[in-house]
Amino acid sequence: MLTVYAARERLRRREVSAVELTRAFLERIHALNPRLNAYLTVADEAALAMAHEADARIARGDDTPLLGVPIAIKDVLSTRDMRTTAGSKILADYVPSWDATVIARLRAMGAVFLGKLNCDEFAMGSSTENSAFGPTRNPWDETRVPGGSSGGSAAAVAADLCCAALGTDTGGSIRQPAALCGVTGLKNSYGRVSRYGLIAFASSLDTVGALTKDARDAAIMLRAMEGRDPCDSTSVEVAPIDVAALERGLDALRGLRIGVPAEYFTDGMQPDVEQRVREAITHLGGLGAEVREIRLPRTPLGLPVYYIIAPAEASANLARFDGVKYGLRVPGSDLIETYMRTRGAGFGAEVKRRIMLGTYALSAGYYDAYYIRAQKVRTLIKRDFEQAFTQVDVIAAPVSPTTAFPLGAKTDDPIQMYLADVFTLPVSLAGICGISIPCGFDRDGLPVGLQLIGPAFGEQRVLEVAHAFQQTTDFHLAKPKLNHEPGIA
Amino acid sequence: MLTVAEVERIAQLARLALSEEEKARYARQLSAILDYAAQLAELDVEGIPPTATVLAVHSVMREGDDVVAGLPRTDALRNAPDTDGVSFIVQATFDDED
Numbered sequence: 117m118l119t120v121y122a123a124r125e126r127l128r129r130r131e132v133s134a135v136e137l138t139r140a141f142l143e144r145i146h147a148l149n150p151r152l153n154a155y156l157t158v159a160d161e162a163a164l165a166m167a168h169e170a171d172a173r174i175a176r177g178d179d180t181p182l183l184g185v186p187i188a189i190k191d192v193l194s195t196r197d198m199r200t201t202a203g204s205k206i207l208a209d210y211v212p213s214w215d216a217t218v219i220a221r222l223r224a225m226g227a228v229f230l231g232k233l234n235c236d237e238f239a240m241g242s243s244t245e246n247s248a249f250g251p252t253r254n255p256w257d258e259t260r261v262p263g264g265s266s267g268g269s270a271a272a273v274a275a276d277l278c279c280a281a282l283g284t285d286t287g288g289s290i291r292q293p294a295a296l297c298g299v300t301g302l303k304n305s306y307g308r309v310s311r312y313g314l315i316a317f318a319s320s321l322d323t324v325g326a327l328t329k330d331a332r333d334a335a336i337m338l339r340a341m342e343g344r345d346p347c348d349s350t351s352v353e354v355a356p357i358d359v360a361a362l363e364r365g366l367d368a369l370r371g372l373r374i375g376v377p378a379e380y381f382t383d384g385m386q387p388d389v390e391q392r393v394r395e396a397i398t399h400l401g402g403l404g405a406e407v408r409e410i411r412l413p414r415t416p417l418g419l420p421v422y423y424i425i426a427p428a429e430a431s432a433n434l435a436r437f438d439g440v441k442y443g444l445r446v447p448g449s450d451l452i453e454t455y456m457r458t459r460g461a462g463f464g465a466e467v468k469r470r471i472m473l474g475t476y477a478l479s480a481g482y483y484d485a486y487y488i489r490a491q492k493v494r495t496l497i498k499r500d501f502e503q504a505f506t507q508v509d510v511i512a513a514p515v516s517p518t519t520a521f522p523l524g525a526k527t528d529d530p531i532q533m534y535l536a537d538v539f540t541l542p543v544s545l546a547g548i549c550g551i552s553i554p555c556g557f558d559r560d561g562l563p564v565g566l567q568l569i570g571p572a573f574g575e576q577r578v579l580e581v582a583h584a585f586q587q588t589t590d591f592h593l594a595k596p597k598l599n600h601e602p603g604i605a
Numbered sequence: 606m607l608t609v610a611e612v613e614r615i616a617q618l619a620r621l622a623l624s625e626e627e628k629a630r631y632a633r634q635l636s637a638i639l640d641y642a643a644q645l646a647e648l649d650v651e652g653i654p655p656t657a658t659v660l661a662v663h664s665v666m667r668e669g670d671d672v673v674a675g676l677p678r679t680d681a682l683r684n685a686p687d688t689d690g691v692s693f694i695v696q697a698t699f700d701d702e703d
Contacts, residue, residue, distance in 0.1 A: 493653075496653060
């Protein structure tokens with residue numbers, strides 16, 4: 117298991133070159149990806165070119181935080197000259213002419229891009245089964261889903277097919293797959309990281325972040341990506357992450373108040389998920405934190421609010437896919453029919469379902485009853501958290517009510533699939549931050565995630581607590597058995 | 606329960622060509638989701654302001670444009686479904702008589 121931090125140390129000490137590291141990852145990807153389908157595009161040539169350039173910079177004495185480190189990118193982020201599909205047939209051959217801001221920043225820091233990672237189409241889903249290019253398989257059990265929508269990112273990190281992966285989280289799409297694949301995934305506060313160049317799903321909820329092998333890497337990745345971007349008017353400048361401060365270690369927990377919301381432990385949840393999460397909270401208490409019960413009474417409303425607001429925003433954002441300037445075109449007898457055929461053929465079932473739902477919620481006669489009302493309840497959900505954070509510093513909860521479920525188990529029942537995100541949606545609606553970290557395994561050996569939630573722009577503390585947990589546990593070091601061991605030391 | 610006719614109306618608004626099978630399926634599935642969302646109607650939200658964005662942002666005047674190079678034509682056209690190398694080729698929006 118090679119972290120970003122360890123890779124950088126080895127590169128700095130010249131124990132390994134960026135080209136050697138990149139070749140080793142590419143070899144492992146080509147061996148394992150036919151089974152896992154984590155990568156949609158493996159960018160062998162581009163990655164090696166970037167690695168050569170990184171080695172040249174290292175030889176000149178350059179020392180930026182990601183120089184020569186091989187990472188991979190969820191396929192909803194625009195990458196210059198590298199195919200970007202959003203997991204959709206409608207963009208199957210789309211090659212962007214520019215980089216997303218986060219991609220440009222990582223490129224400037226000398227990161228090596230191994231390729232683009234599978235996801236649910238337009239990031240809509242909780243299992244990666246909505247990808248037009250087939251599902252990704254969970255490295256811990258290849259008959260199960262990796263979660264979603266950043267399922268390719270989670271699987272690639274879990275299977276050591278990159279040092280770290282970029283993902284996006286609109287309602288849980290970083291945290292839930294991180295939990296189901298046993299990796300670390302930080303959903304940043306809305307506005308902390310630029311969305312420019314992200315193919316938009318729900319613009320008031322979309323966030324960009326990383327899935328990593330530990331909390332320190334999560335801090336390194338956030339530090340590399342965060343900050344105001346003139347191209348995204350909703351991006352904000354806040355005090356940057358202090359990666360070195362994570363080494364305060366257990367001091368972070370002394371006197372820390374951790375809230376445990378009763379509403380996040382529901383009857384329907386898998387018993388060993390509840391057990392592992394409660395054990396993790398007890399562990400944090402043992403390290404010096406003060407654990408107390410809190411209430412977040414509007415938690416169950418997150419799901420209905422989200423499934424009005426997100427589809428409404430999506431129906432507007434996806435209007436741009438019309439077969440005129442880019443993407444698939446299926447000609448009809450006139451322009452309207454061309455639009456309808458293009459979109460009917462180009463979008464998959466879940467995307468069409470959400471466009472329909474959003475169009476309905478925004479249509480005359482329903483706008484107030486659904487959309488405005490959902491926005492008002494969103495205010496109540498946000499207030500729940502604001503109230504809670506007057507009493508506690510961090511909230512600890514499960515990420516998902518279950519561990520990874522079998523492929524196909526929920527594809528016929530949208531509401532069952534949506535319920536997989538019931539514990540991640542409220543954080544997204546409130547625009548605050550949350551991290552998923554591994555906290556043990558169920559009886560079948562599948563990973564369980566612990567969610568640590570902080571207030572808006574509270575990533576520093578959340579990362580410090582996550583790091584302290586990982587300094588005193590080894591769940592994040594466990595690896596799936598893939599019966600394939602070449603390459604990455 | 607949404608009718609197939611209502612589904613057709615929404616699909617027309619959303620510019621989505623749907624098969625008969627899809628129309629029937631979406632009538633059923635969208636109804637189930639809207640039933641689930643009906644619990645929002647039971648809440649008292651009197652006096653609660655809607656949240657459109659979580660950020661405390663407000664509109665400001667732009668400081669002035671920086672002149673930067675635009676996207677070169679070849680880059681803008683590289684993903685075009687149909688192009689003559691200069692323009693996007695699309696169907697006419699209006700008839701000649703209009």
